[in-house]
Each structure stands twice: as structure tokens, then as C-alpha cells.
Amino acid sequence: MTIRLARRTLLTGTAAATFAPAMAVRSGLAQPATGSFGALDLVVAARAPTTPTGLTLSPEGRMFLFMPRFDEKTVFTASEVFPDGRVEPYPSEAANRPDPARPAETLFHVPNGVFDRTNRLWLLDAGLMASSGEPxxxxxxxxxxxxxxNVIVRTIPLQSVVTKTSSLNDLRVDVRPGREAAYITDQGQTGEGALIAVDLASGRAVRRLAGHASTRSVDGILKIVEGRVLLKREADGTASPIKGGANGIALSPDGARLYYTPLMxxxxxxxxxxxxxDADxxxxxxxATVVDLGEKGLTGGLIADSRDRIYLSLQEFNGIGRRDPDGRIEVLATDPRLIWPDTFWITGDGWLYLSSAQANRRPEHNGGIDRQEPPFAIFRMRIDAGPA
Structure with a gap:
């Protein structure tokens, strides 16, 4: 495997000016663009109330952010983002009030959502009331x-495929002639992950590869983000390793392969x-159909483009990488403002969008102190392909 490096600059425009002064100072540390690809642009500074891990855009350009209900600061978990940075509950404030008495009708913990080819928006609800605990x-x-x-038209229950320690994380939906399917990762709260496949026509869901080496958190992994080892750090000074099973996923252009990786x-x-x-x-x-595609760095979100290249959220490097079908990896962009790059989305006109979630700054990694600095940056980069 060869690695090609090509750094990019983030543009400073009206959106950048809305950042806090500390963030604006950091932007001066960005490296100049040196390659043939487009620069990484700051699109909007989203005034989300807490960690926005998920991101998707409609074909018309509407942008949606998703904030898992890690704690009580998550006043709503699904939202629409407006060009001025406003972030409002979606599809409504009422739908975002979790009600255990109405679990199928209210939203609890949405880590991501995606549009399908027919312009329907699908939300993944993990059903959690906090970062841990039984759904x-x-x-x-x-x-x-x-x-x-802006109306909910269908709900597919996943109760049969979650466990007491499930933490559903990412979603891909594949709608094409002869197939309507959804694929979900369960990273697990103890690092024992799994994949979930859903036949959307029937609503049948199956849990796959639970405990398999490819979905399980790897012990001994050292993850360094913003110059600090990522650990669970308690207020009393104790610390423990991070565990994270199957996390990011991407779908090949022909829908025949699902790419995935554990968080750790x-x-x-x-x-x-x-x-x-296949239920049989x-x-x-x-x-027997699993293939180990090799080293790709430590990542969160993944996405594939129409040329079957996989984009990598390189959280240790505040950057974006890309894996070509032949296994070569290129670093497309690095910038200190890209703090915990997480979820990608590719638009039909060739833009790669991604969220900067700041998850490493959450209280559970900092002795109970919330070091997140809103607003949260949403970036995009021009690419030479469309969505898978």
C-alpha cells in the first residue's frame, strides 16, 4: 500500500467569520493547497446544542444534522440546518421529545440519517436515553x-435485533430496482459489535457477524486526537480504554459490498x-464473504463514491483520506478546525460534505468537563465523482 500526501487549506469566508475567536486563530495554522483537488470549504457554522455526529443533504440542498442523545444537553436529536447557522428540531420539536410510553412515535437517540434514491429521508434511532444503558x-x-x-411515513422496528448493550451507530440505505435494503452498524457499548441488514420491503431485520473479529473493538489500540490520547476520563481522575465495535459503513456503487470498520x-x-x-x-x-482490505488508519465515518473510492475521516490527523480500489490511500485535507471529522455525504453535483463533531472534547473524555466549542463546523470539498 502506498500513501500519497496532499494537504488542503480551508477557506475563510463569511461562515468562518461566525466562529469564536479561538477557532478563528486556529484557522491560520492550515497548510496551503498543493495538489490537483479542490480546497476544503467551510460551509456553515452550525449552532447545534451538542455533538453533531450525523449529516445528510437532500437533492435540493437542505441540510440535516443528527445529535445522539448522549446526555441531557441533547434537547433534540434530529435537526435541519439553515444557511445562517440556525439548527432547528426536525421533523418537529414534539417528535424530538423521547417518550418511553410512545417509543415508536418519538425520537430518542439518532446518530445518523440518510436520503435514498427516491428522496426519502431515513433516520436511525438507537433508542438510547444516554451514551450507555439498555435501549x-x-x-x-x-x-x-x-x-x-416533513411527515413520518413509515417506522420499521429494530427491537428484535438489538441487545441490552447495543449502540446503533451508522446507516446506509440502498433502493434500486429489485432491492430495497438498509444496513446498520452496532458498535456495542462493550465493543462487541455487529451488522444489521434490513429488507425494507418486508421490514425484516437480521443481526449479523455479532462478535466477529471484523466487527469487534481491538484491544490495545492507541488513538490520539488533538495531541491527546483518547480515553474515558472520570471526574475522580480514573481513566479506561475506549471500546468501539462496528462503526463507519459505506456501500459500493453496485450495492454488492458493504464496507465497514470498528471505531477502535x-x-x-x-x-x-x-x-x-439472505435469511437462509x-x-x-x-x-465466509468477509474480506480484510487492510490498514486504513483510525476513522469514524466512511462513504464511497461512484468510482468505488472510500473516503476516510482521519480523526487522528484532523483530516480526510481516500482509499482507491487498488488499496492506495491519499490524504486529501488536514486542518486543525476539522475536529473529530465524522460523517460524510456526497451530493449529485460532486461535493463531499462532512461534519466536525468535536466528540473527543465531550465530558466523558475530559474528566466531566465539556470542552466542545460551538458552533460546529460543516465542510465540503469538490470531488471528481458522484455518490455511490
């Missing part, structure tokens, strides 16, 4: 919204989607 019975689900009316792993894997969806195959048969 609320009946609250784990997929929620489909019609953006034209440097390896990238692929599995055949047909095997994931057991886990051993699914595991």
Missing part, C-alpha cells in the same frame, strides 16, 4: 420521512450484501 424497549427503529411534507480498529473490511440479506444463510456463511 428503551421498542425505541430502536428506522424512521422514514417525506421531506416534501485500523482495518477496513468488506462483506457481500447478498449474504447479509447462517453467520458462518456470511463470515
Amino acid at each position: 428503551v424497549p421498542g425505541a430502536a427503529k428506522l424512521v422514514c420521512i417525506d421531506p416534501a411534507t 480498529s485500523r482495518r477496513l473490511y468488506a462483506v457481500e450484501t447478498a449474504a447479509l440479506l 444463510k447462517d453467520d458462518a456463511a456470511v463470515a
Whole structure:
């Protein structure tokens, strides 16, 4: 595997000017653009109330952010972002009030959402009331919204495929002739991850590769973000390692392969989607289709483009990488303002968007002190491809 380095500058415009002074000073540390690809642009400084891990855009350009309900600061978990940085509950404030008595009708903990090819918005609800604990019975689900009316049109329960320690994390939806499917990662609260495949036509969901080496958190991984080892740090000074199983996922352009990786792993894997969806195959048969694609660095979110290249959120480097189909990896951008790059989205006109979630600054990593600095940056980069 060869690695090519090409740093990019973040543009400073009206959006950049809305950042706090400390953030503006950091922007001067960005490296100059040196390669043939476009620069990374700051699109909007989103005034989200807390950690925005998920991001998607409609074909018309509407932007949506998702904030898992890690704690009581998460006053709403699904939102729409406006060009002036406003972040408002979506589809409504009422829908974002979690109600254990109405678990299928209210949103609890949404780490991500995506649009499908028919312009429907799908939300993944992990059903959690905090960063840990058992999912609320009946609250784990997929929620489909019609953006034209902002109305929930369908809910698919996931209660049958979650465990007491589940932490559903990322989502891809594949709608094409002959197939309507969703793929979900469960990173697990103890690092024992899994994949979930959903037949959207029938609503049937299956849990796959639970405890498999490719979905499990790797012990002994050292992750350094913003110059500091990432650990769980308690207010009393005690610390413990981070555990994170299956986390980021991406879908190949033909829908035949699902790419995925644990949060605490440097390896990238692929599995055949047909095997994931086939109810007649057991886990051993699914595991036989898993391929270890090798080292790719420590990442969060992944996404594939129409040329089957996989974009990597390089959290240790405040950067974006890309893996070519032949295994070569290129670093496309680095910038200190890109703090915990997380979820990607590719638009039909060739823009790669991503969120800067600042998750490493959350209280659980800093002795109970919240070091996040709103607003939260959303960036984009021009690429020479469309969505997968």
C-alpha cells in the first residue's frame, strides 16, 4: 500500500467569520493547497446544542444534522440546518421529545440519517436515553420521512435485533430496482459489535457477524486526537480504554459490498450484501464473504463514491483520506478546525460534505468537563465523482 500526501487549506469566508475567536486563530495554522483537488470549504457554522455526529443533504440542498442523545444537553436529536447557522428540531420539536410510553412515535437517540434514491429521508434511532444503558424497549427503529411534507411515513422496528448493550451507530440505505435494503452498524457499548441488514420491503431485520473479529473493538489500540490520547476520563481522575465495535459503513456503487470498520480498529473490511440479506444463510456463511482490505488508519465515518473510492475521516490527523480500489490511500485535507471529522455525504453535483463533531472534547473524555466549542463546523470539498 502506498500513501500519497496532499494537504488542503480551508477557506475563510463569511461562515468562518461566525466562529469564536479561538477557532478563528486556529484557522491560520492550515497548510496551503498543493495538489490537483479542490480546497476544503467551510460551509456553515452550525449552532447545534451538542455533538453533531450525523449529516445528510437532500437533492435540493437542505441540510440535516443528527445529535445522539448522549446526555441531557441533547434537547433534540434530529435537526435541519439553515444557511445562517440556525439548527432547528426536525421533523418537529414534539417528535424530538423521547417518550418511553410512545417509543415508536418519538425520537430518542439518532446518530445518523440518510436520503435514498427516491428522496426519502431515513433516520436511525438507537433508542438510547444516554451514551450507555439498555435501549428503551421498542425505541430502536428506522424512521422514514417525506421531506416534501416533513411527515413520518413509515417506522420499521429494530427491537428484535438489538441487545441490552447495543449502540446503533451508522446507516446506509440502498433502493434500486429489485432491492430495497438498509444496513446498520452496532458498535456495542462493550465493543462487541455487529451488522444489521434490513429488507425494507418486508421490514425484516437480521443481526449479523455479532462478535466477529471484523466487527469487534481491538484491544490495545492507541488513538490520539488533538495531541491527546483518547480515553474515558472520570471526574475522580480514573481513566479506561475506549471500546468501539462496528462503526463507519459505506456501500459500493453496485450495492454488492458493504464496507465497514470498528471505531477502535485500523482495518477496513468488506462483506457481500447478498449474504447479509439472505435469511437462509447462517453467520458462518456470511463470515465466509468477509474480506480484510487492510490498514486504513483510525476513522469514524466512511462513504464511497461512484468510482468505488472510500473516503476516510482521519480523526487522528484532523483530516480526510481516500482509499482507491487498488488499496492506495491519499490524504486529501488536514486542518486543525476539522475536529473529530465524522460523517460524510456526497451530493449529485460532486461535493463531499462532512461534519466536525468535536466528540473527543465531550465530558466523558475530559474528566466531566465539556470542552466542545460551538458552533460546529460543516465542510465540503469538490470531488471528481458522484455518490455511490
